[in-house]
Amino acid sequence: MAAYIDSHCHLDFSFLSEKLEVVLRACAEEGVGHFIVPAVGRSNWRRVLALGAQHGQIAVGLGMHPYFIASHCDEDLECLRGLIVRHRADVCAVGEIGLDRMQPMFERQKDLFLQQLELAREYDLPVIVHSRKTHGDVLWCLKRAGVTKGVVHAFSGSRQEAEAFVSLGMKLGAGSVLVWPRGSKVRSVFASMGSEHVLLETDAPDMPLPGQQKGQATPANISRVFEALHAVREESPEQLRARLW
Numbered sequence: 001m002a003a004y005i006d007s008h009c010h011l012d013f014s015f016l017s018e019k020l021e022v023v024l025r026a027c028a029e030e031g032v033g034h035f036i037v038p039a040v041g042r043s044n045w046r047r048v049l050a051l052g053a054q055h056g057q058i059a060v061g062l063g064m065h066p067y068f069i070a071s072h073c074d075e076d077l078e079c080l081r082g083l084i085v086r087h088r089a090d091v092c093a094v095g096e097i098g099l100d101r102m103q104p105m106f107e108r109q110k111d112l113f114l115q116q117l118e119l120a121r122e123y124d125l126p127v128i129v130h131s132r133k134t135h136g137d138v139l140w141c142l143k144r145a146g147v148t149k150g151v152v153h154a155f156s157g158s159r160q161e162a163e164a165f166v167s168l169g170m171k172l173g174a175g176s177v178l179v180w181p182r183g184s185k186v187r188s189v190f191a192s193m194g195s196e197h198v199l200l201e202t203d204a205p206d207m208p209l210p211g212q213q214k215g216q217a218t219p220a221n222i223s224r225v226f227e228a229l230h231a232v233r234e235e236s237p238e239q240l241r242a243r244l245w
Contacts, residue, residue: 002033
């Protein structure tokens with residue numbers, strides 16, 4: 001019986017897609033039975049949709065990731081709208097979208113983020129948000145667009161920032177940083193939040209556990225993330241699993 005959902009993994013990336021059946025079997029052995037795969041841009045929208053069509057346990061998000069800001073164009077927004085309309089039953093979120101201070105063209109990032117948030121509101125979809133050194137800006141954009149459901153992926157901010165997102169209606173993505181020794185600050189934040197506000201994720205293949213090489217993480221890591229989360233909380237494992245599900 002499935003115990004976990006990986007709320008953020010990139011099963012279409014070559015490290016995982018080239019051996020997908022093996023990966024899915026290994027995940028099933030760890031109790032990972034469902035996956036949300038967000039796209040990053042026009043280049044992989046159809047590939048991600050095909051994954052969802054082929055595998056009933058895979059749900060998909062469509063969006064434009066700020067990391068690839070230089071490759072996005074205005075026409076992509078209309079293409080994105082069209083795909084959401086045609087595949088509305090198969091698309092569970094608009095994402096991966098957001099802001100990243102480490103990438104160029106920040107005002108352009110913000111413009112595209114706001115337009116994608118408006119799409120999410122229009123089609124009543126949650127959002128999968130990438131926020132790197134931009135939590136204040138992301139909060140401002142969410143409020144301006146009137147978007148109140150979704151997840152801040154791989155959250156590693158402060159307790160105050162966590163509470164601000166949760167008060168808006170957002171979930172917080174708990175990932176591999178909880179397992180690393182340097183993740184004590186993030187563990188303390190997740191220890192203080194109600195588990196109904198938390199989603200498990202791996203961001204596979206990008207965010208490894210200790211001992212794994214970067215780019216070689218898998219969704220089977222979810223059980224380790226769960227163990228690290230449970231270690232700082234008071235619920236029984238059964239209660240925590242049920243709430244996270």
